[in-house]
Amino acid sequence: MSSAHDEASKKVPAWLLERAAQGELAASQVDELKARLAAQGRSLEIELAALAASSQQIHSQVDKDRTLAEIRRRAARPAETPSHRRSLNLFIAPLALAGSLGIGLLMLRPGHGGAPSHQGAPIVQAQPTGSEPAEYVGWKGDKPLPSPRLWVYRQRTVANQEQPERLSDGARAARGDLLQLAYAAGRDGRYGVLLSIDGAGRVTQHLPEPGASVAATLRSSNEIHLPTAYELDDAPGFERFVLITSTQPFPVASALDAARSLARQGSSARTAPLPLSSDFHQTSVLLQKTSKGTP
Amino acid sequence: MVLRRCRALLRNDAKAQDAMQDVFVALLRHQDRLQDEAPAALLLRVATNVCLNRMRTERRRPEDADDEKLLQIAGTSDGESDGRTLARDLLAKLFRTDDPLAASTQTIAVMHLVDGMTLEEVAREAGLSVSGVRKRLRTARARLTQLEGAVPT
Numbered sequence: 001m002s003s004a005h006d007e008a009s010k011k012v013p014a015w016l017l018e019r020a021a022q023g024e025l026a027a028s029q030v031d032e033l034k035a036r037l038a039a040q041g042r043s044l045e046i047e048l049a050a051l052a053a054s055s056q057q058i059h060s061q062v063d064k065d066r067t068l069a070e071i072r073r074r075a076a077r078p079a080e081t082p083s084h085r086r087s088l089n090l091f092i093a094p095l096a097l098a099g100s101l102g103i104g105l106l107m108l109r110p111g112h113g114g115a116p117s118h119q120g121a122p123i124v125q126a127q128p129t130g131s132e133p134a135e136y137v138g139w140k141g142d143k144p145l146p147s148p149r150l151w152v153y154r155q156r157t158v159a160n161q162e163q164p165e166r167l168s169d170g171a172r173a174a175r176g177d178l179l180q181l182a183y184a185a186g187r188d189g190r191y192g193v194l195l196s197i198d199g200a201g202r203v204t205q206h207l208p209e210p211g212a213s214v215a216a217t218l219r220s221s222n223e224i225h226l227p228t229a230y231e232l233d234d235a236p237g238f239e240r241f242v243l244i245t246s247t248q249p250f251p252v253a254s255a256l257d258a259a260r261s262l263a264r265q266g267s268s269a270r271t272a273p274l275p276l277s278s279d280f281h282q283t284s285v286l287l288q289k290t291s292k293g294t295p
Numbered sequence: 296m297v298l299r300r301c302r303a304l305l306r307n308d309a310k311a312q313d314a315m316q317d318v319f320v321a322l323l324r325h326q327d328r329l330q331d332e333a334p335a336a337l338l339l340r341v342a343t344n345v346c347l348n349r350m351r352t353e354r355r356r357p358e359d360a361d362d363e364k365l366l367q368i369a370g371t372s373d374g375e376s377d378g379r380t381l382a383r384d385l386l387a388k389l390f391r392t393d394d395p396l397a398a399s400t401q402t403i404a405v406m407h408l409v410d411g412m413t414l415e416e417v418a419r420e421a422g423l424s425v426s427g428v429r430k431r432l433r434t435a436r437a438r439l440t441q442l443e444g445a446v447p448t
């Protein structure tokens with residue numbers, strides 16, 4: 001093995017070249033890599049150009065939409081999800097790489113659009129999204145709504161096909177239900193925070209991404225699906241989703257603090273508005289938790 | 296990058312594309328444990344683990360010396376189901392854990408024995424000391440030797 005290892009150690013590691021292409025290597029590492037390549041009569045610039053060309057070729061070969069759909073399908077497969085609360089938020093930092101990932105996975109990231117995580121959704125059409133904060137899915141024939149709206153979809157399997165079911169305010173839901181949230185900002189809801197309060201007094205932030213300090217910039221389009229599947233846990237009583245919007249940017253913390261304050265008030269959290277000023281518009285969808293499966 | 300890594304390890308485009316999808320599925324499922332630093336390195340580690348697990352499951356015949364080494368490395372965790380191994384590897388070795396020393400010995404072995412990275416480079420990538428990498432490689436080599444002795448190649 002030692003001779004094979006000696007042979008292998010003469011290689012220039014593709015691993016490091018890939019990291020160099022992403023700008024992740026320290027200057028000293030880049031220098032080492034250059035020296036190693038130079039010893040073989042090669043140059044880092046040429047190697048990086050070759051990687052870029054390879055990425056371009058992969059982009060042209062891989063069916064991006066189909067690949068993304070398959071990733072979402074596998075990620076949202078209920079049989080493989082844990083029973084506790086789980087967010088399948090599709091924004092993760094590692095996906096925010098340059099196009100050299102091999103496929104256009106930036107499409108997974110909020111702000112870069114893509115299809116909803118559930119499969120088989122009717123007449124949904126992804127639209128060009130530019131740098132918008134969430135995925136836009138327009139319903140044909142819809143017109144812009146005057147005020148912010150919030151929808152909750154549940155993934156259901158009918159005849160072995162996954163289909164989204166729009167839940168009404170007060171609908172019954174159960175632990176394990178896989179939900180997807182959607183909103184319409186309306187003409188006045190330029191900035192927003194989407195969160196939920198459950199019967200255990202917990203507050204969960206759905207939009208913007210956890211860690212963001214300022215409310216998300218909302219599209220004024222009709223219906224925007226968050227690139228998220230959200231699995232209900234066993235919190236008792238209810239899960240209430242609340243969309244807080246404003247015409248002005250506002251701190252996420254103000255919405256979360258208000259939600260936590262309301263969550264401490266027990267059953268009032270089912271229906272009462274968050275303690276926020278009239279500058280904010282609030283809309284919510286309440287799900288009544290049941291101990292059994294969905295009806 | 297991920298697809299290139301999977302292609303290099305699996306030597307089969309269809310399988311590489313399938314593995315690539317599993318890489319991102321794994322990332323999506325465990326995103327709450329991801330660290331933001333060095334995403335390319337993370338993707339490469341996850342891709343390596345996913346491919347090793349697939350090779351272990353498929354037990355395919357080696358096509359060249361590197362393949363043989365990969366298969367041997369993949370065999371160092373035999374006896375576990377693909378899913379269990381993947382979950383354990385990803386959670387225990389690649390993401391934040393209570394045991395930060397539990398870096399992937401298999402991935403380290405691939406980096407050094409297959410990718411040709413120096414001990415220092417592996418140490419940097421794995422967040423270990425050079426002596427820590429040496430120790431893990433000794434463990435991997437011992438296992439490989441054991442496999443070589445048990446399974447004629």
